[in-house]
Amino acid sequence: MRLINFKFIKSAAKPNEFIYDELPQIAVVGRSNVGKSSLINMLANNKKMAKTSSTPGRTRLVNYFEIDKKLYLVDLPGYGFALASKEIKKKWDKVLDDYFNNTHNLKLVLMLIDSRHLPSELDIMMLNYLIELNIPYQIVLTKIDKLSKSQLNKNIEQISNYIRHNKNMFVATSADKKIGVDKLEEVISNAINN
């Protein structure tokens, strides 16, 4: 399935602002700066769809994008922004927790991990959280353009051993080089048609 028409619907900060209609939702999570918004822009083929920033921690809200009147792609707040105050961190975690606990039409989470690094403690926490809540997820590696082919293969091996997930299950992406669009479209269409 091709994803064609992206439309920004709204930003939400709390459960009474979330969207609960019948359309399936696919959420994008990952630490601050991992490339969530850039990935959405890559899929939308529009660099201005989701706000990206070199300043980590900009997307503090749940941002809903409707695609082809078939689904919502949801840009979630990044976790683990080192410079955020405790107060802000608490609020972010709460937004994530609220979103996952209240969104019953959530079909899949795209869990983004930077291909250059081993997953952080917070990534592991998020992964365990998804497993605990029984939420289907897809591991997506980002920024692969920053690595050589051999370094990428090495990192994929290490990351897969580290989190004990089969490396064949990873989707490797680059928003810069537009790598991974077909695979992501396939993953998303499978998720909403199940």
Ligand SMILES: Nc1nc2c(ncn2[C@@H]2O[C@H](COP(=O)(O)OP(=O)(O)OP(=O)(O)O)[C@@H](O)[C@H]2O)c(=O)[nH]1
């Ligand atoms: N080279 C390269 N840079 C990328 C890629 N994806 C994202 N970036 C850069 O990484 C930075 C962060 O990207 P964002 O998409 O804003 O990250 P985010 O996960 O949405 O961050 P928050 O909203 O702060 O949680 C930006 O400077 C992007 O240009 C990629 O595939 N390749």
Ligand SMILES: [Mg+2]
């Ligand atoms: Mg963002």
